[in-house]
Amino acid sequence: MKHLLRLGDLSGEEIIELLNLADQLKYERRNGIPHPHLAGKTLGMIFRKSSTRTRVSFEVGMYELGGMALFLSSNDLQIGRGEDTADTIRVLSRYLDGIMIRTFAQSEVEEMAATGSIPIINGLTDYCHPCQVLADLMTIRERKRSLAGLKLCFIGDGNNMANSLIVGGIKTGMAVSVACPSGHKPDAEIAAWAASNGSYTCTENVLEAAAGADVLYTDVWASMGQEDEAAERRRLFAGYQINRDVLGAAASDAMVLHCLPAHKGEEITQDVFDAHTDEIFEEAENRLHAQKAVMVRLMKNKA
DSSP: OOOBSOGGGSOHHHHHHHHHHHHHHHHHHHTTOOOOTTTTOEEEEEESSOOSHHHHHHHHHHHHTTOEEEEEETTTSGGGGTOOHHHHHHHHTTTOSEEEEEOSOHHHHHHHHHHOSSOEEEEEOSSOOHHHHHHHHHHHHHHHSOOTTOEEEEESOOSHHHHHHHHHHHHTTOEEEEEOOTTOOOOHHHHHHHHHHSOEEEESOHHHHHTTOSEEEEOOSSOTTOGGGHHHHHHHTTTOOBOHHHHHHSOTTOEEEEOSOOOBTTTBOHHHHHHTHHHHHHHHHHHHHHHHHHHHHHHTTOO
């Protein structure tokens, strides 16, 4: 494991190893046990998209691991003024021990990994969100004690979250169902892979997708960069919501997860969100622990 670009690059065993390490780091943090695995290391954090959870969790994570994180806004870097990504990463590779980037195009993350000489972590692209899904899997396993054999249902836009949840779920032995409107389905290659490698269904019927689900998951209808489409998306996605009826179709002890921020009254009702805040905010906390595990695995032994 040289980089974390997408979950599809990892085996199921590698994902479980990361979750095990994340569990250990969470235990140590909660019990005041120091774990300075990255003492003297420096992580550069490039943001083309703004963030709350990604920035704070990576920055705090590096501090707790004994290292230092540098916030690098694209507005303040030459990369934001037209410098080639390849040139930027060649320079940063001589200064830093790792880079996390939160951006739009998956190709930019891939180019950094191909050109640079340090680990690259995908903090989010329009294609996938591997760090979030590692935290999601960690949270599900904490509550359900295992992942294999569970059913995960995603409701909403077949976006980067759906893409990564499909891959993460299938690779860890879960059945995955997705409910989304026509024209907003997950990536076709990911869907084909999932259908060939596990139990995967995609439907426009929300209650059908949610039937018997152990985990219900949703995301905002309009992501960053789609603000101009918000009104049209509210029309298209009306009904693609986690509410009491959807909960009634799922398993009686179903979890509800949301990657946040939540637009209550759209993709999830206020009452359902309030009833599942323990799960949702544990999930948010687990971004810290899962990402620390990724950084330790990628950066600890870098010369």
